[in-house]
Amino acid sequence: MEQTQDCVAAAVADAHRREWGFVLAATLRVTGDVDLAEECVQDAYAKALQVWASRGIPDRPGGWLTTVARHRALDLRRREATLARALPLLVDDQGEPAADVVVAAGEIPDDRLRLICTCCHPALAPEAQVALTLRLLCGLTTAEVARAFLVSEPTMAARLTRAKKKIAAARIPYRVPPADELPQRLTGVLAVVHLVFTTGHTAPVSDDLVRRDLVERALDLARMLRLLLPRDPDVAGLLALILLTDARRSTRVDRTGRLLLLEEQDRSQWNAAEIREGLLLVREASDHRPPGRYALQAAIAAVHASARSWADTDWDEVVALYDVLCTIWPSPVVALNRAVAVGMAQGPEAGLRAIDAVADEPELAGYRYLPAARADFLRRAGRAGEARSQYAEAIALSDNSVEREFLTGRMRGLDPGI
Amino acid sequence: MSQYLILIYEDEAGYVEGGEAIWAEVGAEHGGFGQANEKALLGGNALQPSPTATSIRGGVVTDGPFAETKEALGGYYLIEAANLDEAIAIAKQVPARFGGVEVRPIMVLG
Numbered sequence: 001m002e003q004t005q006d007c008v009a010a011a012v013a014d015a016h017r018r019e020w021g022f023v024l025a026a027t028l029r030v031t032g033d034v035d036l037a038e039e040c041v042q043d044a045y046a047k048a049l050q051v052w053a054s055r056g057i058p059d060r061p062g063g064w065l066t067t068v069a070r071h072r073a074l075d076l077r078r079r080e081a082t083l084a085r086a087l088p089l090l091v092d093d094q095g096e097p098a099a100d101v102v103v104a105a106g107e108i109p110d111d112r113l114r115l116i117c118t119c120c121h122p123a124l125a126p127e128a129q130v131a132l133t134l135r136l137l138c139g140l141t142t143a144e145v146a147r148a149f150l151v152s153e154p155t156m157a158a159r160l161t162r163a164k165k166k167i168a169a170a171r172i173p174y175r176v177p178p179a180d181e182l183p184q185r186l187t188g189v190l191a192v193v194h195l196v197f198t199t200g201h202t203a204p205v206s207d208d209l210v211r212r213d214l215v216e217r218a219l220d221l222a223r224m225l226r227l228l229l230p231r232d233p234d235v236a237g238l239l240a241l242i243l244l245t246d247a248r249r250s251t252r253v254d255r256t257g258r259l260l261l262l263e264e265q266d267r268s269q270w271n272a273a274e275i276r277e278g279l280l281l282v283r284e285a286s287d288h289r290p291p292g293r294y295a296l297q298a299a300i301a302a303v304h305a306s307a308r309s310w311a312d313t314d315w316d317e318v319v320a321l322y323d324v325l326c327t328i329w330p331s332p333v334v335a336l337n338r339a340v341a342v343g344m345a346q347g348p349e350a351g352l353r354a355i356d357a358v359a360d361e362p363e364l365a366g367y368r369y370l371p372a373a374r375a376d377f378l379r380r381a382g383r384a385g386e387a388r389s390q391y392a393e394a395i396a397l398s399d400n401s402v403e404r405e406f407l408t409g410r411m412r413g414l415d416p417g418i
Numbered sequence: 419m420s421q422y423l424i425l426i427y428e429d430e431a432g433y434v435e436g437g438e439a440i441w442a443e444v445g446a447e448h449g450g451f452g453q454a455n456e457k458a459l460l461g462g463n464a465l466q467p468s469p470t471a472t473s474i475r476g477g478v479v480t481d482g483p484f485a486e487t488k489e490a491l492g493g494y495y496l497i498e499a500a501n502l503d504e505a506i507a508i509a510k511q512v513p514a515r516f517g518g519v520e521v522r523p524i525m526v527l528g
Contacts, residue, residue: 090501123502170523171420173501181503 011057012048019062020139021224025111026066028174030073032089034136034164037073044069066108089168092175112137113176113228116221120189121172128163129192135160137224138217148199148214186229190238190294193221197242202400215246233288236281237295243278244301247271259406263310275305293329296321315345332361333369340373348377368397372407384414419498421460421524422505424512427489430467432516447513455497455508462495489517496524 024041031037044065058064119132127149134140134148146156166172177185200214222239229235251265282302285295300321307313322338335358343351355374364370375390391411398404433440452459468490471483483490495512499505502521509521 092501121502123506169525170521171501171505173503177503 005053008049008053008057011052011061012045015048015061015065016045016139017220019065021112021115021137022062022108022110023065023069024136024139025115026108027069027073028089028115029091029111030070031077032091034089034167036076037069038136040069040072040076041065043072063108090171090173092173110228112224114174116189116225117176117185118167118172118174120185120192121167122185122188123170123172124163124166125159126192126195128159129188130195131156131160132163133192133221134196134217137221140217144213148196148211186232186234189225190234193218193225194238194241194294196221197245201245202403212249215242215249218242219246233285234292234294237285237292237298240278240281240285240298241294241301243274243281244298244305247274247278247305253402257402258409259402262304267309270305278302278305290328291324293325296325296328300325313344315341319345332358332363333367335361336364336367336370336373343373343377348380351377352381366397368394368403370394371397375407375410379410379414382415387411387414419500420505420526422497422499422502422509423522423524424462424495424497424505424509425491425520425522426493426495426512426514426517427487427520428492428514428517429489430492430516433467444513444515451511451513454511458497458499458504458508460496460498462493464493465491467492492517 020041023044024037027040028034028037031040047068048061048065052058116133116137119136120129124132130149131145134145135142140148142157142160143153145160146153149156151159176182196214197218200211200216200218219242222235222242225232225235226239247270248262248265249271251267251269252260254260278298279302282295282298285292286299288295291299300318303314303317303321318341319338322334322341325334326338336355339351339354339358342354352374355370355377358364359370359374371390371393375387375394378384378387378390388411391407391414395404395407395411398407433444448464452462468483471481473480473482473484475484497505497508499508502523505521505523509519512519
């Protein structure tokens with residue numbers, strides 16, 4: 001069955017996006033070496049381009065790729081048997097079947113939970129955890145990972161190499177942690193996925209507000225965790241949070257790239273499917289007591305997603321949810337968000353008082369949303385002069401040109417103040 | 419199995435201020451740690467305080483530890499563990515009320 005080149009290229013690209021982590025996780029068991037596994041998986045994708053063109057696209061591209069990558073790994077290992085590496089990856093099978101058998105496509109165990117637990121091991125630096133996850137689970141190139149986190153490619157390459165060396169030398173095991181350790185380790189994994197999402201959602205330094213590629217990777221990772229841990233309320237909460245926040249993506253800027261606030265967004269353009277899925281997950285995650293951090297943030301996003309208009313928003317409910325969030329996840333940023341909700345529920349002066357109560361937190365020094373929130377309430381309260389200086393401060397602190405333009409517009413729109 | 423060195427770094431002032439009572443208490447804690455982890459322990463020692471240290475660099479002998487830090491190396495354990503997770507689980511039990519511990523994998527040569 002002949003396939004057109006375009007069709008095959010699209011299928012390989014799709015398999016790259018969907019299956020990279022699966023194929024790599026399975027191959028890693030055979031190679032016991034991260035670099036070698038990456039090489040074999042890369043080879044398998046290159047081979048797919050040729051073979052799928054002449055023999056057709058397989059029913060299970062992931063299984064096909066894994067089998068090819070594993071064969072290649074076994075081949076290389078046999079050839080290099082005498083050069084056995086001093087420190088192979090520590091595959092901890094805990095009674096699972098031997099890993100060095102290439103199994104039929106349908107029987108390949110899903111090792112992605114192992115892989116993400118190893119990538120996000122607390123003994124690795126947080127920035128290395130994110131980089132490894134994007135590289136090994138999502139298949140991003142070193143250059144792409146470097147671009148996502150605003151460092152040079154050599155710097156990122158060095159960071160990845162250092163992390164891989166530590167995994168081998170310190171013997172970080174390639175395994176899913178036992179049940180008593182899993183919740184704590186999962187917290188770290190979820191933090192990494194959340195960081196990928198927030199980095200993409202509002203790109204820290206960019207001419208675009210959203211880095212779509214990163215948002216989609218975060219969504220892929222959250223969906224993967226949901227598949228692997230279908231009963232975990234924190235996983236459900238994080239997936240819900242990402243879906244409900246991302247549902248607004250297309251309405252966050254107008255056609256000219258200008259930032260639109262929640263208040264100005266065209267709610268009919270929100271992604272209804274993402275909202276539907278997100279609301280179901282919020283319900284499930286909120287059934288768990290006490291509710292987790294992501295479930296509460298998702299519940300707040302759900303209030304917005306369910307409100308027909310800005311005016312219809314149940315701000316008292318938002319404040320109540322922030323109150324709970326402040327107790328289980330106390331942070332100055334959460335407290336600031338709560339203050340903003342108070343202002344929406346009880347008026348700008350109440351909002352300003354609530355902001356003043358948290359403004360001295362050292363963590364908020366230099367945080368651009370603090371003067372921005374203050375400016376907005378001052379503007380609503382008719383205190384244009386004070387609003388102007390707060391806008392100026394927020395503009396000076398923002399590195400995102402879309403955000404800066406929005407704030408400048410707001411500042412220009414102020415009535416000549418006292 | 420792999421070997422790891424657990425290095426105990428603590429603020430020595432804590433022991434000076436705490437006197438004999440602290441020594442007895444912490445000593446008992448180390449005894450308990452040793453018993454609980456008997457199988458994994460290959461060795462370990464407490465060190466004399468850092469003012470007793472002598473440093474040698476390029477043949478020049480000087481008084482004092484290699485680097486003056488608030489928390490000084492005060493002792494170590496050499497352990498055997500299947501992997502870093504197991505080593506961390508053991509290291510978490512090491513008494514170090516005036517500081518913390520560092521886990522370092524032993525390099526395998528040859």
